[in-house]
Structures are given as structure tokens and as C-alpha cells.
Amino acid sequence: MLIYREEKRRALNSYLGHVYDWKSTALFVMERLKLLVPDELKQAIAGSTCETLSVTCAALLEFLRPLPEFKEVISELTDLEIALCRKNESRALDLKLQGNECFSKGDFKQAISFYSQALRYAPLNIECKGLNLVATLYINRASSMHKLGLLEECFRDCNRAIAIKPNYAKAWYRRGKVNESLQKYKDAICDLEVGLSTETTTSSKKSINQDLEILRMRVPSASMVKPSDDGVEVKDAVASDVSILCVASPTKGRGMASPSDIQPATLIHTEDPLAAIVSKPCRGTHCHFCFNRVPIDSVFCPSCVIPIYCSENCLVQSTGEISCSNSSYSLSRCNLSQDVFNHVADVISDNGIRCKGVPEHKHECGGAHWTAVLPTDVVLAGRIVAKEMEKKRLSGVSSNLIDSLDLLHHYELVPPNERLELHIYAIVLCYCMDSYYKLDFQSTEVNVTQSVLLLCLIKINSMAIVHISSTDSQDSILSPSINVKTSCVEQVRVGQAIYSTGSLFNHSCKPNVNSYFLSRTLFVRTTELVPSWTPLELSYGPQVGGMDIVERQRLLKEQYMFKCECSGCSSLNFSDLVINSFSCQNSRCNGVVLENITLKILEDNSVQALVGASLVSILLLPASGSDKSIEEVAHKLFQKFKIGSCINPGCCLNCNAKLDLDSVNANLSEATLNMTRLADSLDRALDCLAKIKSMRHQHSKTVAQAEDSIAEIFAKNGDLEHAIEHCKMSIQILEKLYHPNHIAIGHELIKLASLQLSICHVASASDTIKRVEAIFSLYYGAHAAKLFPYVNTLRQQILDYLTSCRISP
Known part of the structure; x- marks a missing residue:
């Protein structure tokens, strides 16, 4: 076996505890398959081009397909009979017992954690002591949250339990107590009346009756519904008088521009992703659909144990299913008034939640754990393929995947030593997709070729979904006369996505637009006055001031496979000289001393920066006197040197003094x-x-x-x-x-x-x-x-x- 079954199950449990070493497992799979490939085929793949890609894909597919080791790998990843991410009743019951023990000890926070993990594993339609297991777990978690004063979260869990089992007396009673705490007395009375009508034990009926009498006495003198203090949602629409177009430029190819001037702070574009996926480090903390942090009352996929969601709405959009499926609305009307019966109908309704598009997780579900093992790029590629398969099903028309996306892949720029890995991942992905679509999507050379190009396309065009996280903390040093909190703002990479239009914005190390995300939606806004037909460019990460030009050029080349020639890289910036520099040891000199960088003087008042033997970039020097700050720290660059002469690392750019x-x-x-x-x-x-x-x-x-x-x-x-x-x-x-x-x-x-x-x-x-x-x-x-x-x-x-x-x- 690739990994022994019990070892893999332990690894999965560790993953669900957010410490699963997915990367080492993926590398283990990859390296094992790489070792099987003969050297001759490796060399052919390393030298492949777009024109010969179908040949190398067919050759590798033909070589791997009959191998027992390859079949074993695919079986381990996709076979639902041995799937490790299936629901597990015994595991859920064990976690439920641990939650009960914590609840009895008063450790409600830990009890919530155990009940949540039990909900992750619990099959939807399993009965336990005459009650639905999932409904029981929701009420147990709700009770724990009620003890901690988490009323809204408790309320939602009560609704989930009722949606599964409408005659669950304990759920109605708990919901009624929450409504009472929220001062929604009329709803609380209705809830307790339903609880009373569905309760079977005499002692519990007596207790509910007592609570009802107290509530009915309160209603005439109390507000029926507590006023809502929810804030008004912030609206910010794309400027109606601004249009942006895809245009071509000689140096950067396609990009975005506008035929009119755009003022600073103008919102010029919003877009939801073609496909998106949560980043692996955030799988246990962020919703797998909207990428916001999950609340304490998170919900889980009804069919497997991998995803976690912040709400039923996100779950439906991702899976196409709901976690609380009411199969039989069987409350007897004989003990309920018409008003109370209508109240019950409102509570157990699904509130009109419907899937808006192709469910992203559906094809990955059922218990197979390939999505937990394979790299994010590969799983994201599978989601794009799934959307294309759905389009094909609806239209009946088959199209070339890469052509339909209309984005560049740049396979020819992929380093030769990385092409074999792309081939293997593409074949593995095709087999994983084939396990769901059966004959509709087969592991043929055409699909493998398309998958290789798709993986390249994702590497070049995908965008990191970054959320801004503000950590507020009370600091004891603050003046007692005024209550102030200090705040640490950080950017968290919560997901990765492909945006059809957003991907067309080119990069600049001196961007004139800013991109940001609310949930999974991309927003693009100008940060300065942008004249008509000026390229609208955002930063892919590197910026002038954040990194020197050497680091910017290296990162962009490695990640996005292009040499940056933006305005920030085509002329010398003050920050490029000083950001990582040393000071001259001559106390009367303000010059900079560069480390590991050799500056070579070229023609046309330009200079070449080299790190070791590698050419990094050409910096075009500004005309003498145009930037006094640069002249103050690097006066030597403005002197007339012999073409080809060099300024070596450790030399002051003002006085030429040497530094150890x-x-x-x-x-x-x-x-x-x-x-x-x-x-x-x-x-x-x-x-x-x-x-x-x-x-x-x-x-x-x-x-x-x-x-x-x-x-x-x-x-x-x-x-x-x-x-x-x-x-x-x-x-x-x-x-x-x-x-x-x-x-x-x-x-x-x-x-x-x-x-x-x-x-x-x-x-x-x-x-x-x-x-x-x-x-x-x-x-x-x-x-x-x-x-x-x-x-x-x-x-x-x-x-x-x-x-x-x-x-x-």
C-alpha cells in the first residue's frame, strides 16, 4: 500500500486537527511516480513544447496506465470503498461522549469543540437512542453555547436541529429560552407551546408549563421583539461613467485601460471568481466558500469530512446540498393553534436558499481524499474542469478548455525540470475527475494535455484572496482615564482564485490601482489620477519601497515567469538604493554601500545590476539633478565613467570608500x-x-x-x-x-x-x-x-x- 490504511487514518485525523502534513504526503506521491519514469521519457518531457505536448502526455499516460504502482496511487486517492474522508458514526459517537463529559464538568468551550468535531463526522440520517444523531449534536452544542451567552449562535443551531426533526421537543424548548433572552417574547411563547405539544415525559411537560405561565404574564408589559441594532450594509458601486477595456501593448501584451480619465479612489471593477479554493493553512479556520472566518456554530458538508462552512448558504453554494434535510414534517395540528402551526412552518422552511451556479465541492465529495492531498493548484484546476463539464452538460457543446478561458498559460516558459511534475499531476487529476464523471471525462491524451496547460494557466493567472485581519488587544499600559485598544493589522492569504477579467490587469511595482477582497469578491480601485488609455496596473506582491529591485525581479520571474519592465523597474528609485544598504563608515559621507550587487556602467546613461554572475535588471538613470535624493546617496553614479566599468559590492556610491x-x-x-x-x-x-x-x-x-x-x-x-x-x-x-x-x-x-x-x-x-x-x-x-x-x-x-x-x- 502507498500508505498503510491506519497510518493514513491517523494522518487524516491530524489534518482535521489542522496539523496534517499534506505537503509531505503530496511530495511522497509525486516522487514515487517520478522514480518510475524512464530517463528517456523524462528527457523528452523536459524538452517538450506546446506543439509536442500532446505526444509527451500520451507517452507518459501509456507508460503509467498499466503499472500496478500507479493504479495503487489512484485507488488510494479515489476509491470510495476505502475512502478516508467518509462520515464515521463510531467516531462521531466517541466525540459526542467526550463533549458530554466536558459539559458535565462545566467546560462548555471544550464541549463545543467536541460537538463540532462530532458534527463533522456524523452521517445525516443516523438514529441514536430514537433521535437523529446530527439533530442531537446541534442541540448539545446549542446548550453549551447558551451557557456561554452565545445567543445568536445557539439560535441558529436550534433551527438546524428543528429542520432535521420538527418534533424535537428539546430543540423547541431551547429555542424558546433563547428568544426569551433576546426579549422576543411572542416567539418564545410559540416555541414553548410547540415544545410542550411534542414533549413525552411528564416532568418535562410540567417544567415547560411553568415557563410558559411566566412568559404569558410578561407579554402585556414587554416589547414583543427586541429592536435590531444591526448596522446598515456599506454600499459602494462601480462608477457608472467609467469603462475599462482589454487592450494590447508592445511590452506587456494584453492589459486593462480606460478611454477616459479616472479620478483617484474610483471603484472601476468588481468580480466574483470563475473558481476559487481556500488555502490549506486556513482550512480549519475559514469558510470553504466565502473565505470569511467561521463562527463557533460552523456547519459541515453532509457527505464528507473535509469542508467547513460559516452558514447553510455557503454550504449550499459549495455542495449543492443542505446540512439539515427535513424529510417529514409530521407535527400533529390537534394541539397547536393556527398561529403556532404557521410559526412552525416558518421555522423549518429553508428560507429560499438555492445554489447559484455550479457547486464547487460536489465533484470532490463522497469521502475520497484527493483534495486533501494534492496541491491547491491541482484542486483548483479540477474545479475549473467541473464548471466546464457543467457547461457542456447544459449546452451539449464540447469546447477546448484553454480556449474557452481565454487566458495565457506560457508553457514554454516553464523550467524543463518542472515539466515532468506538471505531466504527472495532470494525469492524476484526470483520473480523479474520471472517478466522478465516469465516461464523460476520461483520462485521454487530449484531457491530460489540456490539464497540463490549465495548471500552467493557474500558476500565471490565479490571484491570492487576501483578507485584512485586525487583532485588537487591551494593553495594560494604557492610561486608565481613557479606554483604548491597540491594533495589529495583518494580511492573511485565505484563498486562491481565477478571475476572468481580474486576471487581465497587468503588474506594476508602482501600481495605480489597488485590489482587495470582501469575502470572495474582487474589488479594483484607482489610487491616483489615471489619464485616459494609461495602463491600469495592480501589484502582484512586489512593490517599490517594499523590496529592492533585485528581489522584485527574482520573485516575479520565479512566480509569474516574466521580467518586469514597469515604471518602477525602468528607472532608478531611491528606495532601491537604500532599502537594504549599509551606510558609509566615513562620518562626513551620506553615501550608500550595496551588498552582493555589482553595478556595471552601460551606454545611454544606464547601469546594469548583477548579483553574482546573474543579470537582474537594467536601471535607466534619471537625468542629473532630476532626483536630488538619489544624488545625495549615490553621487558616483552620475559621474562620467568608462563604458563597461563596474562599481563592486562594498564600495560607497558617493566616496568609493571600502567597507568590510x-x-x-x-x-x-x-x-x-x-x-x-x-x-x-x-x-x-x-x-x-x-x-x-x-x-x-x-x-x-x-x-x-x-x-x-x-x-x-x-x-x-x-x-x-x-x-x-x-x-x-x-x-x-x-x-x-x-x-x-x-x-x-x-x-x-x-x-x-x-x-x-x-x-x-x-x-x-x-x-x-x-x-x-x-x-x-x-x-x-x-x-x-x-x-x-x-x-x-x-x-x-x-x-x-x-x-x-x-x-x-
Whole structure:
């Protein structure tokens, strides 16, 4: 066997606990198949082109198909008789018992965790002691959440249990108690009346009757329904007077542009994905359809144990099924009034949830675990194939998959040593898809060839779905006179998707549009005035100010297979020189010293950057005097040198003084390491900062990070004045690397505003927040309030403070 069955089951259980090493298993499968391929065929595949791809795919398919080892691999991944991701009644019952033990001990949080895991494994139509197991688990989890005051979550679980078993008295009773807590007394009475009519034990009937009498006494003097305090959904529509078109350019091929000028902060495009998949590190924490964080009352696929969803709506969109299937609405009407009977009908209805399109998970379901093992790109390719198969079923017309997507694949740019892996994954994917579609999708050379190109297309065109996560924490050092929270904003890569139009936006290291995501929907917004027919370009990750040109070029070449020739890479930037540079040891010189980079002087006032023997890029120097900041740190570049002469690593670009890079690097590493260990020793941390600043250039990113670390140390020690001082120093450096209105500056200003407000520097905090709001509005428009709720919290804190002091804002 590829992996022994019990070992694989343990691996799966570990995966469901979010520690499954999927990558090593996928690599194990890949390496085993690679070893079987003869050298002659490997060489043919390494040298294949788009024209010969069908030949190499056919040859590899013909070689692998009869091999017992290959059949074993496919069987392990797809055979539903031995599937490891099927529902498991005994596992669900074991977890239910563990949840019951935690509940009896008062450990309700842990009980919820066990009940949720039991729901993951529980088959939908299994009876346990005369009750549906899934319905029982929902009510057990609801009871635990009720104990913790999680009323909305408890309410939803009660509805799920009722949808499965409408005559479940305990579910109606628990729902009634939740409605009572929510001050929805009329609904609570109806719920308890249903619970009373369906209850079979005398003692429970007596208890429900007592609760009903108390509630009926309350109704005349109490509000029937508690007013909702839900906020109004933020609306932000694409500008009606702006059109964007796909156009061609000589250097970048297809891209997006507009025939009219576009103002800053204009929303120019929104789009839902053609296909999307949650990233593997987020499989246990984020919804597998909308990619938002799952609540504590998450729901699971009815047919397998892999996906997790935040709601029934997302589950239906992903699987085409609902988790709570009411098969028999059999409540007797004899004990219920018409009003109460209508109330029951409303509760058990499915609220009109319908699948809007092709279910993304349906073809992966049934228990087969190939989606848990294979790389994300491969699984995403399967979802695209599934959508094309559905189109074919509805229209009856078969089309070329790659042509129908109308996106580039660039197979010819794939490194030769990676082509065999693409071939094998394509064949494995075809067999996995064939296990679901049977004769409709067979593992033929045509489908394998299309799958190879599809995997290349995904590598080039897919977009990472990034969500902004704000971690708010109460800091004990803050002034007791005002309640302020500090916030850490981070970007989390929660998914990967293909957007038909979004993929056509080209990259620039100096982008003029910003892309962001709400749930799985892509939004594109301009961040500056864009003249008509100017390319609309976003960043694929690397940006001027965030990375130097060497790192940007390397990353884009490896990930997207192109050499960047954007405006940020075609002319010399100040940040490219200083971001990772050392300072000249001559105290009278402000020059930069580059490490591992040789600058070679070329014709036409240009310079070539080389790392070792590898050419990285050609930087076109600005005309002398056009950028004073560059001349101040690299005056030597503007002198007339002999063509072909070089400036070697370790030489100052102003005075040509030599720097001992080995010695400086050793001292720098020691100082940086020590700073991270000295949170409780300000004096020693400041010594480390001084050493770092004496070695790195004053505008390098290392100095900015060191200043930020010192600010954090001061804040933790209660010295907020000095924390603010060093926070400002860090921001000033970042403003030189990026620009003052860059989104990276906005994130740092949030931190500064929190510090200012915590020691009642209200006027300064108000100015900082205004600047934050201006930056965030530029990048996110009206969505900024939803993406960064902490900014509104800070603004409200300022207003509250001014009100308490009776000061006009």
C-alpha cells in the first residue's frame, strides 16, 4: 500500500486537527511516480513544447496506465470503498461522549469543540437512542453555547436541529429560552407551546408549563421583539461613467485601460471568481466558500469530512446540498393553534436558499481524499474542469478548455525540470475527475494535455484572496482615564482564485490601482489620477519601497515567469538604493554601500545590476539633478565613467570608500538578534539600535524595523512618550521608501494614533486619524469602514474624550 490504511487514518485525523502534513504526503506521491519514469521519457518531457505536448502526455499516460504502482496511487486517492474522508458514526459517537463529559464538568468551550468535531463526522440520517444523531449534536452544542451567552449562535443551531426533526421537543424548548433572552417574547411563547405539544415525559411537560405561565404574564408589559441594532450594509458601486477595456501593448501584451480619465479612489471593477479554493493553512479556520472566518456554530458538508462552512448558504453554494434535510414534517395540528402551526412552518422552511451556479465541492465529495492531498493548484484546476463539464452538460457543446478561458498559460516558459511534475499531476487529476464523471471525462491524451496547460494557466493567472485581519488587544499600559485598544493589522492569504477579467490587469511595482477582497469578491480601485488609455496596473506582491529591485525581479520571474519592465523597474528609485544598504563608515559621507550587487556602467546613461554572475535588471538613470535624493546617496553614479566599468559590492556610491562587509554583517546580526531578546532592558536595546543605525543606512528598512521594535519595547515598559517618538522615526523612513500616502503608511499610523490617544494627546491623535482615513478611503473607498472597524473605534474614542472635556471637536 502507498500508505498503510491506519497510518493514513491517523494522518487524516491530524489534518482535521489542522496539523496534517499534506505537503509531505503530496511530495511522497509525486516522487514515487517520478522514480518510475524512464530517463528517456523524462528527457523528452523536459524538452517538450506546446506543439509536442500532446505526444509527451500520451507517452507518459501509456507508460503509467498499466503499472500496478500507479493504479495503487489512484485507488488510494479515489476509491470510495476505502475512502478516508467518509462520515464515521463510531467516531462521531466517541466525540459526542467526550463533549458530554466536558459539559458535565462545566467546560462548555471544550464541549463545543467536541460537538463540532462530532458534527463533522456524523452521517445525516443516523438514529441514536430514537433521535437523529446530527439533530442531537446541534442541540448539545446549542446548550453549551447558551451557557456561554452565545445567543445568536445557539439560535441558529436550534433551527438546524428543528429542520432535521420538527418534533424535537428539546430543540423547541431551547429555542424558546433563547428568544426569551433576546426579549422576543411572542416567539418564545410559540416555541414553548410547540415544545410542550411534542414533549413525552411528564416532568418535562410540567417544567415547560411553568415557563410558559411566566412568559404569558410578561407579554402585556414587554416589547414583543427586541429592536435590531444591526448596522446598515456599506454600499459602494462601480462608477457608472467609467469603462475599462482589454487592450494590447508592445511590452506587456494584453492589459486593462480606460478611454477616459479616472479620478483617484474610483471603484472601476468588481468580480466574483470563475473558481476559487481556500488555502490549506486556513482550512480549519475559514469558510470553504466565502473565505470569511467561521463562527463557533460552523456547519459541515453532509457527505464528507473535509469542508467547513460559516452558514447553510455557503454550504449550499459549495455542495449543492443542505446540512439539515427535513424529510417529514409530521407535527400533529390537534394541539397547536393556527398561529403556532404557521410559526412552525416558518421555522423549518429553508428560507429560499438555492445554489447559484455550479457547486464547487460536489465533484470532490463522497469521502475520497484527493483534495486533501494534492496541491491547491491541482484542486483548483479540477474545479475549473467541473464548471466546464457543467457547461457542456447544459449546452451539449464540447469546447477546448484553454480556449474557452481565454487566458495565457506560457508553457514554454516553464523550467524543463518542472515539466515532468506538471505531466504527472495532470494525469492524476484526470483520473480523479474520471472517478466522478465516469465516461464523460476520461483520462485521454487530449484531457491530460489540456490539464497540463490549465495548471500552467493557474500558476500565471490565479490571484491570492487576501483578507485584512485586525487583532485588537487591551494593553495594560494604557492610561486608565481613557479606554483604548491597540491594533495589529495583518494580511492573511485565505484563498486562491481565477478571475476572468481580474486576471487581465497587468503588474506594476508602482501600481495605480489597488485590489482587495470582501469575502470572495474582487474589488479594483484607482489610487491616483489615471489619464485616459494609461495602463491600469495592480501589484502582484512586489512593490517599490517594499523590496529592492533585485528581489522584485527574482520573485516575479520565479512566480509569474516574466521580467518586469514597469515604471518602477525602468528607472532608478531611491528606495532601491537604500532599502537594504549599509551606510558609509566615513562620518562626513551620506553615501550608500550595496551588498552582493555589482553595478556595471552601460551606454545611454544606464547601469546594469548583477548579483553574482546573474543579470537582474537594467536601471535607466534619471537625468542629473532630476532626483536630488538619489544624488545625495549615490553621487558616483552620475559621474562620467568608462563604458563597461563596474562599481563592486562594498564600495560607497558617493566616496568609493571600502567597507568590510563580513565584519559589518556579523556585528549587525548580533545586534539584531540581541534586540529581539531585550524587551525588558531598555538601555541594552537602545545600544543595539545605535549599533544598527551605525551600520545600516539611515533610510534602510532594517533601521525602520529597529525603530518600530524600540517603540514597542518603550510601550510595554509604560514610556509612551518615547514610544511615540520612535514610532514616528520608523514612519518617516517608510515615507521615504514608499510615499506619504501609501497604504503601508496608513497601517503604521494606526499604531501611532493608538499611542497618542492613550496618553491623551487628543489633537495629535485626531490629526493622525484624519490622515489614516484619507489613505484608507483612497485605497478602499466606502469599504474602509468595514475592513478597518478599529479606525472608527479610535475616532469614537476621540469624540468621547472631547465630549467628556466639553471641547468642541
